[in-house]
Amino acid sequence: MPNESGSVYGLTILSPIIDDPHARISHDLQLRMHLGALPRGEDSPFAKVSSTHMARLTVMNDVVYVGMPACEEHLQSQYLVFESNFDGDLDTYLRRMATEIPDHVDSVWSHCIGYPGAGDVAAFESYMKKCQLTTTFYFADVNDKTVQQTLRALQTQAAVASFIERNQGKPAAELQNAFTKFLGKLRAAPDPRPGSGKDQSI
Amino acid sequence: MTNITGKTYAMNAITPMKPWKTWILRGFFFLLGHIKPLQADLVNLSFIHFARWVVIRRDSFPRLSAAQPAEDLQYDYLLFFSNFNGTWNQYIDAFSAVLGKGLNLVWFWSEKYPGAVPVTPFKQYIARVQFETDFYYTAYPHATTNDVKAAHRVQQALDTLADGSGNTSPAEFEQAYVRFLVSVQRDLGSTGLAPIGV
Numbered sequence: 536m537p538n539e540s541g542s543v544y545g546l547t548i549l550s551p552i553i554d555d556p557h558a559r560i561s562h563d564l565q566l567r568m569h570l571g572a573l574p575r576g577e578d579s580p581f582a583k584v585s586s587t588h589m590a591r592l593t594v595m596n597d598v599v600y601v602g603m604p605a606c607e608e609h610l611q612s613q614y615l616v617f618e619s620n621f622d623g624d625l626d627t628y629l630r631r632m633a634t635e636i637p638d639h640v641d642s643v644w645s646h647c648i649g650y651p652g653a654g655d656v657a658a659f660e661s662y663m664k665k666c667q668l669t670t671t672f673y674f675a676d677v678n679d680k681t682v683q684q685t686l687r688a689l690q691t692q693a694a695v696a697s698f699i700e701r702n703q704g705k706p707a708a709e710l711q712n713a714f715t716k717f718l719g720k721l722r723a724a725p726d727p728r729p730g731s732g733k734d735q736s737i
Numbered sequence: 738m739t740n741i742t743g744k745t746y747a748m749n750a751i752t753p754m755k756p757w758k759t760w761i762l763r764g765f766f767f768l769l770g771h772i773k774p775l776q777a778d779l780v781n782l783s784f785i786h787f788a789r790w791v792v793i794r795r796d797s798f799p800r801l802s803a804a805q806p807a808e809d810l811q812y813d814y815l816l817f818f819s820n821f822n823g824t825w826n827q828y829i830d831a832f833s834a835v836l837g838k839g840l841n842l843v844w845f846w847s848e849k850y851p852g853a854v855p856v857t858p859f860k861q862y863i864a865r866v867q868f869e870t871d872f873y874y875t876a877y878p879h880a881t882t883n884d885v886k887a888a889h890r891v892q893q894a895l896d897t898l899a900d901g902s903g904n905t906s907p908a909e910f911e912q913a914y915v916r917f918l919v920s921v922q923r924d925l926g927s928t929g930l931a932p933i934g935v
Contacts, residue, residue, distance in 0.1 A: 537770070545789050547818070549799050570871035575742050581874040589787060589820045591747045592872040598814060599751055599866045605848040608753075611806035614798070616749065618818045620787040649801030666799045668816075672766035674779060674788045677885050682876045688888035689880055689928060695891055696925040699918065707907035710914060718899055732743055732879035732928070 541678025743878020
């Protein structure tokens with residue numbers, strides 16, 4: 536499947552934006568203002584859909600004219616671009632978007648033509664699939680680890696570095712004892728929160 | 738900057754292609770996808786988390802209702818999305834220097850593409866066809882691609898040490914611990930904020 540690399544799925548959505556000449560503020564501008572104000576860290580809506588590695592939303596106003604001798608042409612609609620890289624299959628991901636962050640999804644896609652709302656999950660899935668573009672070539676450098684596995688590994692990496700520093704030169708028995716305690720604490724630590732980027736001390 | 742979250746930069750670009758050329762490009766991507774050694778430079782660069790190219794036929798832009806005017810285009814379009822570490826300049830420099838030949842095979846079919854070398858017209862072209870990101874999220878903003886790979890190696894080595902350390906004597910544990918240290922010593926850099934550049 537061209538949209539997949541290993542266990543990671545690359546979703547590309549182009550949703551046409553409503554063109555309403557009577558709107559006080561055009562929908563593309565409303566969208567840009569809304570997207571610019573969305574939280575990006577651990578409070579981001581996509582942190583709640585925790586299988587998301589990376590995602591972006593942006594308004595594509597038009598195609599680009601590259602100069603003569605190319606022809607100049609323009610789009611009839613503006614499009615909302617949604618690009619996401621996530622674990623698992625598309626149906627599960629879209630269902631999670633509709634059920635776990637419905638208000639955020641509605642506040643973005645309500646500016647788009649034909650959007651049925653996240654309340655009707657089946658209609659939402661169908662709508663998103665109508666807007667989906669098939670990826671021609673998809674590259675994922677690490678394509679066999681989930682978001683949670685990666686966050687855990689990053690937590691482990693920081694904790695191990697700290698453990699090594701704290702226990703340099705200790706006698707073997709003391710080192711072994713400290714390692715056993717460290718391992719128990721590391722494994723009992725809560726899952727790191729997606730989007731936070733903070734190292735949790737163990 | 739909107740294109741950057743933590744250590745990762747979101748790049749978007751769109752270029753026009755004559756429709757007959759898109760089939761050649763699709764053929765190249767088919768080979769790239771199925772012959773893994775062709776991706777070696779992309780993997781070895783090791784600062785791209787995820788990247789994709791999407792060819793949109795001129796009559797395939799999503800149309801959701803009869804009221805939405807149909808697109809009337811002469812060109813097909815190539816969309817490029819990348820999630821990479823470092824600054825825009827570093828990225829384009831590396832693309833030009835390391836992946837120049839490969840990139841030429843991808844963008845040669847786009848109108849007015851100047852080639853990846855020399856780098857100045859290449860940068861001017863990319864700047865012209867790039868459009869900005871309004872919202873960007875990453876689950877691990879403080880980690881680069883290399884950090885992620887290193888962290889998984891540390892995790893695997895730690896799991897191996899833990900599995901083998903159950904009923905060992907302190908002396909045996911110490912030996913295993915030293916072997917563990919040697920195996921992970923290059924992978925212990927800490928993550929954190931990166932300086933912002935352009």
